[in-house]
Amino acid sequence: NAGVTQTPKFQVLKTGQSMTLQCAQDMNHEYMSWYRQDPGMGLRLIHYSVGAGITDQGEVPNGYNVSRSTTEDFPLRLLSAAPSQTSVYFCASSEQGARYGYTFGSGTRLTVV
Amino acid sequence: TQLLEQSPQFLSIQEGENLTVYCNSSSVFSSLQWYRQEPGEGPVLLVTVVTGGEVKKLKRLTFQFGDARKDSSLHITAAQTGDTGLYLCAASGGSNYKLTFGKGTLLTVNP
Numbered sequence: 001n002a003g004v005t006q007t008p009k010f011q012v013l014k015t016g017q018s019m020t021l022q023c024a025q026d027m028n029h030e031y032m033s034w035y036r037q038d039p040g041m042g043l044r045l046i047h048y049s050v051g052a053g054i055t056d057q058g059e060v061p062n063g064y065n066v067s068r069s070t071t072e073d074f075p076l077r078l079l080s081a082a083p084s085q086t087s088v089y090f091c092a093s094s095e096q097g098a099r100y101g102y103t104f105g106s107g108t109r110l111t112v113v
Numbered sequence: 114t115q116l117l118e119q120s121p122q123f124l125s126i127q128e129g130e131n132l133t134v135y136c137n138s139s140s141v142f143s144s145l146q147w148y149r150q151e152p153g154e155g156p157v158l159l160v161t162v163v164t165g166g167e168v169k170k171l172k173r174l175t176f177q178f179g180d181a182r183k184d185s186s187l188h189i190t191a192a193q194t195g196d197t198g199l200y201l202c203a204a205s206g207g208s209n210y211k212l213t214f215g216k217g218t219l220l221t222v223n224p
Contacts, residue, residue: 004155031210043156043201043214050210058211090155097209099144099163104155 002026006091006105013081013112021076021108023091031094032074033058033102034066036087043090049074050097081112116140117202117215125221129191134218136202137184143205145178145185146212150199192222 007022025032033048045058049068063085065077074093078085088109092102118137126132136145144163148156160169162178162185169176173196175188189196199219203212 033210033212035214040216042216043203043212045211048210056210092155098205098212099161099209101146101158101161102212103158104148106153106155 004091004093004103004105006089006108008108009106011108011110013078013110015081015083015112017081019078019081021078021089021091021110023074023076023105024072025074025091025093025103026072027093027095027103028071029093029095029103030071031097031102032068033092033094034064034074034076035090035092036060037090037107038087046076046089078110081110083112086110086112117204117213119200119202119215119218121218122216123219123221125223126192127223128194131188131190132192132220133186133188134200134220135184135186136204136215138204139183140204140206141182143182143207145182145205146203147176147185147187148201148203150201150217151197156201189220192220194222194224196220197222 004025030051034046035043037043047066049055091105094102120135146161147159150156160176165180165182167178173190199217201217202215
């Protein structure tokens with residue numbers, strides 16, 4: 001099993017550009033989440049999903065959209081990139097939810113210039 | 114907002130030493146997890162504890178959940194250079210979708 005796969009690994013965007021960070025898992029997990037990790041801030045929840053067709057906002061959702069058309073995929077869209085969105089983004093999935101722990105992808109390092 | 118305070122923030126020790134890192138909060142949690150993260154990688158789940166007073170062991174690592182389910186500790190015996198990494202605690206409260214993370218303890222084990 002590949003686990004949680006994130007692409008790309010690195011990305012540089014110009015302010016105002018849009019892009020999609022891809023996330024796929026092959027474990028048939030219902031719960032999926034997107035986190036961002038910033039120095040001194042820890043990991044913060046952006047959006048989450050509890051199953052195909054069901055998504056909701058986390059702590060820091062502004063500037064990001066998500067959709068969950070299949071169990072496997074949970075892409076994160078940056079609508080109009082801003083320097084404040086420079087961060088490392090992690091996708092995570094779980095069979096039973098946050099109470100039992102998440103499997104994380106290896107991350108996407110995004111720089112917005 | 115539930116906050117998790119981890120201490121110490123940084124820890125540098127010699128191979129063979131013992132260490133303990135702490136994760137504290139004023140909130141009660143339904144579960145608490147410990148992750149280890151290496152540079153350029155995502156966090157990897159080490160353990161989940163759900164019962165107050167619970168102790169779990171993973172080789173040289175011992176995890177304890179406080180009786181009141183507000184705090185936890187991670188003890189490493191005879192640290193090895195391979196233990197180097199960022200140790201994160203994360204807790205789940207009333208919802209089953211959100212984890213609240215501490216800011217981590219960066220452990221360096223020197224040969």
